[in-house]
Amino acid sequence: MTVIRSNSSNLRMGRRSLLQSLGAAAVGISFAGLAGCGKKEESAGGGKIAPTGEEPKLNFYNWDTYIGETTLGDFKGASGIDVNMTLFASNDELFAKLRAGNPGYDVIVPSNDFVERMVAADMLVALDQAAIPNVKNIDASFMDVAYDPGRKYSMPYTWLTLGIGYRKSKVKAKPDSWKVLFDSDEYKGRIAVLSEAGDMFRLYGKYLGKSVNSLTPADVKSIEAMMVKQKPFIKAFHEDNGQDLLLKGEVDLVLEYNGDIAQIMAEDDDIDFVLPKEGSQLNSDTLCIPKGAPHPKNAHAFINYLLDAEVDKKITETILYPTPNAAAKALMPDDYKNNPVIFPPADQLAKCEYATYRPDMQPLYEEAFTRVRAS
Amino acid sequence: MALLGRRRPVAPLEYTRKTWMRLWIAGVMLFLYAPLIVLMVFSFNDSKRNVVWKGFTLKYYEKALNNEGLIEALVNSLTIAALATVFSVILGAMAGLMLWRFRFPFKGSVEGALSLPIIVPEICMGVAMLIFFAKIDWPVGLPWPLNLSAITIAHITFCFPFVALVVRSRMASFNREQEEAAKDLGAGEWQTFRDVLLPHMKPGLVAGALLAFTLSLDDFVITFFTSGPDTVTFPVKVYSMVRFSVTPEVNAASTILIILTIALTALALKLQGVKAIADAH
Amino acid sequence: MSLENWQEHKRPFAAIAGAPLTWLLVFFLVPMAIVWLYSFGQNAGPADIAITGTLDNYKRATEWLYLSIFFKSLAVAALVTLICLIVGFPVAMAITFASDKWRPWLLLGVMLPFWTNLLIRTYALMMVLGGNGYANKALGALWGGASWLRTLVGLQLLDAWSPVQLLYNNFAVVLGLVYVHLPFMVLPLYSALDRLDRSLIEASLDLGAGHLRTLWTIVMPLAAPGIFAGIMITLIPALGAYLTPDLMGGTESQMIANVIERQFKRANDWPFGAALSFLLIYAMFILIALQSLRGRKPAEA
Numbered sequence: 001m002t003v004i005r006s007n008s009s010n011l012r013m014g015r016r017s018l019l020q021s022l023g024a025a026a027v028g029i030s031f032a033g034l035a036g037c038g039k040k041e042e043s044a045g046g047g048k049i050a051p052t053g054e055e056p057k058l059n060f061y062n063w064d065t066y067i068g069e070t071t072l073g074d075f076k077g078a079s080g081i082d083v084n085m086t087l088f089a090s091n092d093e094l095f096a097k098l099r100a101g102n103p104g105y106d107v108i109v110p111s112n113d114f115v116e117r118m119v120a121a122d123m124l125v126a127l128d129q130a131a132i133p134n135v136k137n138i139d140a141s142f143m144d145v146a147y148d149p150g151r152k153y154s155m156p157y158t159w160l161t162l163g164i165g166y167r168k169s170k171v172k173a174k175p176d177s178w179k180v181l182f183d184s185d186e187y188k189g190r191i192a193v194l195s196e197a198g199d200m201f202r203l204y205g206k207y208l209g210k211s212v213n214s215l216t217p218a219d220v221k222s223i224e225a226m227m228v229k230q231k232p233f234i235k236a237f238h239e240d241n242g243q244d245l246l247l248k249g250e251v252d253l254v255l256e257y258n259g260d261i262a263q264i265m266a267e268d269d270d271i272d273f274v275l276p277k278e279g280s281q282l283n284s285d286t287l288c289i290p291k292g293a294p295h296p297k298n299a300h301a302f303i304n305y306l307l308d309a310e311v312d313k314k315i316t317e318t319i320l321y322p323t324p325n326a327a328a329k330a331l332m333p334d335d336y337k338n339n340p341v342i343f344p345p346a347d348q349l350a351k352c353e354y355a356t357y358r359p360d361m362q363p364l365y366e367e368a369f370t371r372v373r374a375s
Numbered sequence: 376m377a378l379l380g381r382r383r384p385v386a387p388l389e390y391t392r393k394t395w396m397r398l399w400i401a402g403v404m405l406f407l408y409a410p411l412i413v414l415m416v417f418s419f420n421d422s423k424r425n426v427v428w429k430g431f432t433l434k435y436y437e438k439a440l441n442n443e444g445l446i447e448a449l450v451n452s453l454t455i456a457a458l459a460t461v462f463s464v465i466l467g468a469m470a471g472l473m474l475w476r477f478r479f480p481f482k483g484s485v486e487g488a489l490s491l492p493i494i495v496p497e498i499c500m501g502v503a504m505l506i507f508f509a510k511i512d513w514p515v516g517l518p519w520p521l522n523l524s525a526i527t528i529a530h531i532t533f534c535f536p537f538v539a540l541v542v543r544s545r546m547a548s549f550n551r552e553q554e555e556a557a558k559d560l561g562a563g564e565w566q567t568f569r570d571v572l573l574p575h576m577k578p579g580l581v582a583g584a585l586l587a588f589t590l591s592l593d594d595f596v597i598t599f600f601t602s603g604p605d606t607v608t609f610p611v612k613v614y615s616m617v618r619f620s621v622t623p624e625v626n627a628a629s630t631i632l633i634i635l636t637i638a639l640t641a642l643a644l645k646l647q648g649v650k651a652i653a654d655a656h
Numbered sequence: 657m658s659l660e661n662w663q664e665h666k667r668p669f670a671a672i673a674g675a676p677l678t679w680l681l682v683f684f685l686v687p688m689a690i691v692w693l694y695s696f697g698q699n700a701g702p703a704d705i706a707i708t709g710t711l712d713n714y715k716r717a718t719e720w721l722y723l724s725i726f727f728k729s730l731a732v733a734a735l736v737t738l739i740c741l742i743v744g745f746p747v748a749m750a751i752t753f754a755s756d757k758w759r760p761w762l763l764l765g766v767m768l769p770f771w772t773n774l775l776i777r778t779y780a781l782m783m784v785l786g787g788n789g790y791a792n793k794a795l796g797a798l799w800g801g802a803s804w805l806r807t808l809v810g811l812q813l814l815d816a817w818s819p820v821q822l823l824y825n826n827f828a829v830v831l832g833l834v835y836v837h838l839p840f841m842v843l844p845l846y847s848a849l850d851r852l853d854r855s856l857i858e859a860s861l862d863l864g865a866g867h868l869r870t871l872w873t874i875v876m877p878l879a880a881p882g883i884f885a886g887i888m889i890t891l892i893p894a895l896g897a898y899l900t901p902d903l904m905g906g907t908e909s910q911m912i913a914n915v916i917e918r919q920f921k922r923a924n925d926w927p928f929g930a931a932l933s934f935l936l937i938y939a940m941f942i943l944i945a946l947q948s949l950r951g952r953k954p955a956e957a
Contacts, residue, residue, distance in 0.1 A: 059604035064616050085444070086607050087615030092921035093599070096502070099703040100509035103603035104516060117924075121703035195902075196922065234907050236824045247427075250787055250823070267422070294516070359702065366923040367721075373910040374725050399746045400762075406835070407769045410780035413790060414772070417783070470676035477669050479662035485677070487941055492684055493888070494940040496896045498917045499691060499933035502926065507687035532683045535676065537889060541844050544881040548851045564668055575851070582847040585763075586889075589770045589839065595899075613773050629772050636771055640764050 050081045052297035059294070060085040060302070061094065061105040063285070066158075068315040075305050081298050090240070098123060102292035106299040112147040112284045115154045116357035124153040125289040131300035134307035137327035142284070147354060154286035155303055156324040158259070161282050161344065161352055162194075162203065163275040165243065165261035170252040178207035178276045181255055183226060188233040190252040192245050195237035197369035198362060199281065200227070202355055203255070206278050213356045217364055224368040228375045237373070246271060257283070259321035262341045266320075273341040279351025284324065411633065418626035435623040436631070445612060445628055452609035455523055455598075456591040459530035463587040464580055466531065467538020471579070472572075474539070475546040492533045493540070501600035504529045508601060515603050525601045526608065530591045537590065538583030545579030546572075695930035705926055713931030722915065722932065726939070729911040732826070733894035736833040740841040740890050741883070743834070748845035749875075752852070763846070770839050778903055781835055785822040785904075792819045824906040832900040837893060841886040848882020849875070892940065912936065 050056035056079075060072075064087045068074075072083040088094045091114045098105070099121065110118060118124050129135065132155065135143075142156045164175050170190070175181075181191055182204055194200055202212035204223040215223075235251050242254035243264045261273040287306060289299045305311055312328035322342050323329050329337060336342060418436070422429035439445060470489055474482075492500065508525050516522065549572070557567045595610040602611055613625055662669040695714070697707035716722070751762045769777065784790050796817040803814040822828060852875065860870040876883070898913035905911075912932070919929030 414780040478659040503687035
């Protein structure tokens with residue numbers, strides 16, 4: 001994975017093509033006259049106005065380590081817009097914070113089920129597709145998704161899947177079934193699973209051969225019993241920091257996202273990742289504009305910029321997550337494209353599903369999981 | 376003084392010179408500082424994660440010092456903590472005195488209401504503040520430091536009852552005859568307060584101020600719900616940065632902070648010491 | 657001690673009561689009242705709450721599941737407070753009786769770790785306690801030393817050292833909470849002990865009472881208000897802690913604050929979260945009321 005390094009010759013090329021695409025974006029949103037010239041900010045009056053016609057500012061609310069090292073600076077160079085990036089640590093926090101009103105964020109990065117939830121709560125702005133021409137770079141399979149048909153509110157940024165990260169020297173055989181985590185004492189005291197109730201119940205459903213979205217209250221009951229039975233063999237419910245537990249040797253098997261495990265595999269040869277044969281749950285983090293955003297036009301320009309092939313290539317080199325951007329993926333080296341951890345084989349992915357937002361089931365998951373923990 | 380002191384026999388109240396007490400303090404200090412020392416050591420670790428030692432580097436210091444967001448967050452945090460401490464000490468001292476001194480209707484309820492901010496789960500108060508500031512349309516996007524007003528208000532709210540608690544427990548020992556004596560000697564209400572009550576209250580105020588500063592500097596939950604894109608504080612920043620484990624960069628920033636605190640305190644004590652000697656002459 | 661009636665001293669009363677009470681009302685009671693109303697409502701959409709006057713949230717919150725978690729949390733918090741008191745009392749004594757030169761340094765020594773971010777400190781503590789952490793390495797070295805000593809006196813070697821489980825269980829949660837809350841105990845204790853009349857202690861010692869007896873019969877009763885303040889300031893935040901159990905706890909280390917936090921975040925069930933929070937508040941109120949009733953009687957006698 002350390003091989004992934006950009007070479008500077010196509011970096012320059014990239015910058016120029018970015019400028020062009022940004023210009024195109026500006027045509028889409030603002031008056032055509034502003035778009036053509038190189039130093040847009042000055043032409044538009046004292047450096048106070050971005051090519052989009054708004055003040056050159058943008059508040060980006062993102063996850064940590066989820067952007068290229070120079071992306072924001074490059075965007076400023078290309079558009080004159082100053083991006084102020086602040087970070088959130090979970091979708092729940094993002095939602096809780098925005099639900100009473102938007103304190104000033106322009107672009108946010110919720111996951112698929114939260115896109116649904118936020119659309120249901122009327123918290124997202126419908127995107128102006130014409131302002132985001134780079135949407136052409138997105139792989140067709142990510143365009144018409146159930147959680148946002150026709151990509152009206154969100155643009156895909158990354159996608160990821162849950163699986164089992166493990167220490168090769170400590171397992172007898174490849175742990176390619178959820179059984180080792182959910183229904184067996186084989187690795188007693190050496191496993192950690194997620195602390196998110198919804199994900200846990202859906203994956204148990206997958207282990208039982210059900211769809212992640214078809215669980216019924218009766219299923220929740222029976223899964224709860226299985227969880228109580230399995231609990232003594234589990235060392236910890238981790239807060240999405242399972243990769244650390246695995247790297248430190250606190251546990252030997254962990255339920256985690258493939259991107260997180262891919263990051264630590266670069267540091268420790270003894271670690272591997274497997275997508276269980278029963279299938280798993282897919283997630284996708286997306287770029288959205290919340291209602292009440294102070295700079296919606298800048299936000300469109302920024303989203304379009306992030307979807308540019310060269311830009312997303314550089315982001316992907318840093319974060320090593322699977323990208324839904326086909327044009328960017330094509331630019332990546334082979335050891336990324338052919339990495340089975342980042343891009344699991346198609347036949348395995350076929351068994352994975354996106355979780356949908358189910359307001360009726362979420363409280364049941366939560367309460368059952370509270371019971372499991374209290375038992 | 377300390378050198379000479381070693382030869383004297385231990386006086387009964389010199390608890391700090393008794394061996395068992397020294398061992399106890401050493402044990403507590405080890406407990407408190409061992410994690411911090413590990414943290415400091417790992418700020419020099421040449422690895423993205425605080426897990427295995429991979430070699431010495433200073434690059435994370437460079438990174439931390441060049442991380443504008445982190446520095447800005449730190450400045451915000453210190454500003455808020457300083458403001459919150461000043462206001463909390465004033466409000467808390469007033470509340471503490473009021474409860475200690477007066478009998479008034481619904482005193483029990485007032486007392487209960489004053490202890491509420493201590494009792495309420497942080498997340499509940501955070502959500503309350505979020506809704507409150509959203510409902511009254513508290514202006515956002517003001518220039519610094521006015522944009523910190525919402526966070527500062529929230530911090531004062533949960534800090535000053537702590538000060539009140541400490542001040543009140545301190546005042547419980549106050550000998551009222553002193554006050555009456557002062558009044559008999561013709562001192563006015565304010566003069567009595569300044570010359571008699573305040574000196575007695577001082578250790579309580581110091582302890583209260585330390586508590587308030589600590590609480591404000593370290594608060595994450597309530598701050599999270601009252602902060603906006605321009606008003607990130609150190610804990611909020613750190614919390615979001617450690618989703619993928621604590622990076623040495625955060626360690627480096629913390630180390631700088633610790634050393635800065637020690638240096639500033641040493642300086643303050645030194646200046647005060649010089650002044651004390653000067654006063655004595 | 658007799659309290660002054662506010663009516664006889666209206667001006668000084670207004671001068672000191674006005675500001676804190678107004679502040680409390682506007683910036684605390686009003687926001688909390690909104691959440692209190694939510695506890696009688698239900699979700700009407702992902703971001704809307706309809707206040708219907710229902711008591712369902714309270715019914716759910718008083719189910720045994722949540723009550724048992726509450727009692728367990730209370731037990732953990734009480735244990736933490738007790739340990740903090742035992743560990744912190746000598747520290748507060750040392751600070752009180754230290755020389756003027758040393759006192760600020762000791763005070764700073766206790767406070768300094770707490771100016772480092774809680775999360776960073778918790779992670780640092782976890783590094784020390786982990787299976788391959790330094791606490792285990794130190795214990796392992798001691799074990800190895802003991803084993804070697806045994807060979808000297810002709811005994812067999814001890815079994816190989818196996819790391820002790822110091823993380824991801826209830827022990828870790830208690831230890832972590834003590835680590836976090838210790839200064840909250842030391843500070844009020846210090847401010848209470850500082851004003852003790854030293855001649856009383858000296859008299860007691862002169863009369864032949866031992867240090868422990870003096871401590872028990874003279875120091876403790878005089879420092880009682882400080883001890884009470886310390887207990888309040890430690891017990892209540894410990895009961896509300898969620899980060900430490902989340903990060904350091906095992907599968908069974910769930911505390912009530914974790915449950916409440918999840919209602920406001922993951923479960924997105926603010927009305928239920930509000931009901932749980934207010935149940936906690938009511939319980940605390942009863943505790944404090946009982947305490948002040950008990951405290952009042954001897955004072956009046």
